Amino acid sequence: MVVFELDFYLRYDTVTSPCYSGVQQEDGQADAVFLSSQANTRPNGIVFSASDRQLSPLAQAAWLHYVALFFDREGLAASIYDQIKTLYDCHQSNMEHVPDRPSIAWTVNNQKEWIIYHDLYYQQLTSDAGAELSTPSIPIQFHNDIHTADIVIDQTDLTALADDPSYDEWLLAGDFVPGTVSYDQPFIYQHTVYRQDEPVDDR
Numbered sequence: 001m002v003v004f005e006l007d008f009y010l011r012y013d014t015v016t017s018p019c020y021s022g023v024q025q026e027d028g029q030a031d032a033v034f035l036s037s038q039a040n041t042r043p044n045g046i047v048f049s050a051s052d053r054q055l056s057p058l059a060q061a062a063w064l065h066y067v068a069l070f071f072d073r074e075g076l077a078a079s080i081y082d083q084i085k086t087l088y089d090c091h092q093s094n095m096e097h098v099p100d101r102p103s104i105a106w107t108v109n110n111q112k113e114w115i116i117y118h119d120l121y122y123q124q125l126t127s128d129a130g131a132e133l134s135t136p137s138i139p140i141q142f143h144n145d146i147h148t149a150d151i152v153i154d155q156t157d158l159t160a161l162a163d164d165p166s167y168d169e170w171l172l173a174g175d176f177v178p179g180t181v182s183y184d185q186p187f188i189y190q191h192t193v194y195r196q197d198e199p200v201d202d203r
Contacts, residue, residue, distance in 0.1 A: 032070065046070075053119035057128070058085055060121065088128070095130030105134040105149035105187075109156040109173050114142045142174070143182050151192045167193070 034048040049055075050063035061084050068077030104126050106117040116136035126133040136145045146152065156173070158165035170193070176183050187193055
């Protein structure tokens, strides 16, 4: 038996996806446990780094080949990866000559500290999508650095901001106060703050 560790779920009894039905927190009976963390202390642990932000999007997808080895599904993995790569390359080619490339900032609030991502994954994904990545200064000057962004894609765990998180809570966490210089941001006036799957601002 092989188990994928679900790091994001603190309570396994709340998982509703049928893909993970019957998953238990204990993994002592597993032959192997795939871990996303480099801090591997399990004798049956196998580090799985597909989410490494220093990898390009296609390099992350290529981890399919590695996982497939444990299930004797190398052929299926190769077929799936080829489909992913074909679609990705097609979209990248379509966006290659976009005349006006918007600036995008990928952000996250991690324990009240704001981060603007500039890792290889975000550089490549943003460029291939026909946009430019906002570059943070060192050390980060959050309001100044994000001011260049036409679009913000935020990955903050909103439940850490409030019990009932909203766009206003996100603005508050970022110290974007109406009537102040901090609020004078293109992405606020253009209503272009997004999660990875939906807009988060109130139009």
